[in-house]
Amino acid sequence: MSFPELARARPGDWLILFAGLTLAIGLWLRQADSLEGRVIVRLDGKVAIETSLRLNRQIEINGPLGVSRIEIRAGRVRVARDPSPRQLCVRQGWIAPGGAAICLPNRVSVENAAAGYDTLNY
Amino acid sequence: MQLELHATLEDRRVAALAAAAIGLTLAEAAIPLPLPGVKPGLANIVTLVVLYRYGWRTAAWVAGLRIVAGALALGQFLTPAFVLSLSGGVASLLLLALMIRLPARWFGPIGLSVLAAFAHIAAQLLVVDAWLLPGASILGLLPLFLSAAWITGLVNGFAADHLLHTQESTP
Numbered sequence: 001m002s003f004p005e006l007a008r009a010r011p012g013d014w015l016i017l018f019a020g021l022t023l024a025i026g027l028w029l030r031q032a033d034s035l036e037g038r039v040i041v042r043l044d045g046k047v048a049i050e051t052s053l054r055l056n057r058q059i060e061i062n063g064p065l066g067v068s069r070i071e072i073r074a075g076r077v078r079v080a081r082d083p084s085p086r087q088l089c090v091r092q093g094w095i096a097p098g099g100a101a102i103c104l105p106n107r108v109s110v111e112n113a114a115a116g117y118d119t120l121n122y
Numbered sequence: 123m124q125l126e127l128h129a130t131l132e133d134r135r136v137a138a139l140a141a142a143a144i145g146l147t148l149a150e151a152a153i154p155l156p157l158p159g160v161k162p163g164l165a166n167i168v169t170l171v172v173l174y175r176y177g178w179r180t181a182a183w184v185a186g187l188r189i190v191a192g193a194l195a196l197g198q199f200l201t202p203a204f205v206l207s208l209s210g211g212v213a214s215l216l217l218l219a220l221m222i223r224l225p226a227r228w229f230g231p232i233g234l235s236v237l238a239a240f241a242h243i244a245a246q247l248l249v250v251d252a253w254l255l256p257g258a259s260i261l262g263l264l265p266l267f268l269s270a271a272w273i274t275g276l277v278n279g280f281a282a283d284h285l286l287h288t289q290e291s292t293p
Binding site: 003004005006008009011012013015016017020021023024027030031 | 224227280
């Protein structure tokens with residue numbers, strides 16, 4: 001198969017093709033970077049801490065009832081300890097990708113902002 | 123009273139070319155598409171060929187008629203889809219008006235086609251972001267749409283280049 005059209009392409013065409021391809025690939029790569037899993041911790045509905053899901057760490061955050069401890073380990077996140085009376089967010093365990101645990105009495109929420117799309121944000 | 127319309131040769135030419143473009147638009151609407159918003163834009167082949175052969179004014183007429191009549195035929199006139207189509211068409215025509223002035227030794231139909239496709243999708247994403255889905259993260263879809271525009275722009279450019287070189291006769 002031969003393409004005489006390709007042979008007729010002029011230098012500027014090649015430049016445009018190459019620049020366009022570079023731009024597209026660059027954007028893909030940048031997006032792949034930004035889609036790494038994030039953990040978003042909110043206090044009173046406002047983002048208090050945003051961190052990577054890849055970094056093992058414990059986060060302590062002071063709510064109106066006391067300290068909530070959030071644990072990030074091996075790419076998972078959970079609320080390890082919380083002063084809320086019914087312990088709903090603690091019993092929820094590891095938070096599924098795209099899910100969130102909400103410790104309402106202590107006004108703390110933890111979101112596992114997973115990579116990728118879901119139908120909602122599409 | 124009799125109303126007479128005098129169609130000049132130029133009018134007939136615009137009508138014939140617009141008909142070809144509308145045909146492509148309708149045919150394209152029948153193709154199942156993987157993603158809303160990604161489509162080949164085959165009618166732009168006609169715009170490009172007309173631009174090279176008859177100049178920008180005729181190309182603008184053909185593209186404008188295709189956008190309006192195509193939308194009427196598909197039942198999309200004055201819907202968001204029509205506004206998107208119109209904004210993309212206007213943006214790519216404006217860009218083509220500049221590009222066609224560049225030396226032909228350096229820039230051919232393929233380059234113009236890819237740039238016009240980029241202008242097309244950029245204008246559409248701007249309209250979506252500003253009007254249809256304000257606040258939604260359109261930026262996340264940019265790589266996808268840009269890649270699609272690159273491919274469709276390249277393919278349409280090939281087709282336009284091919285037509286310009288094989289069909290010397292004018293309709």
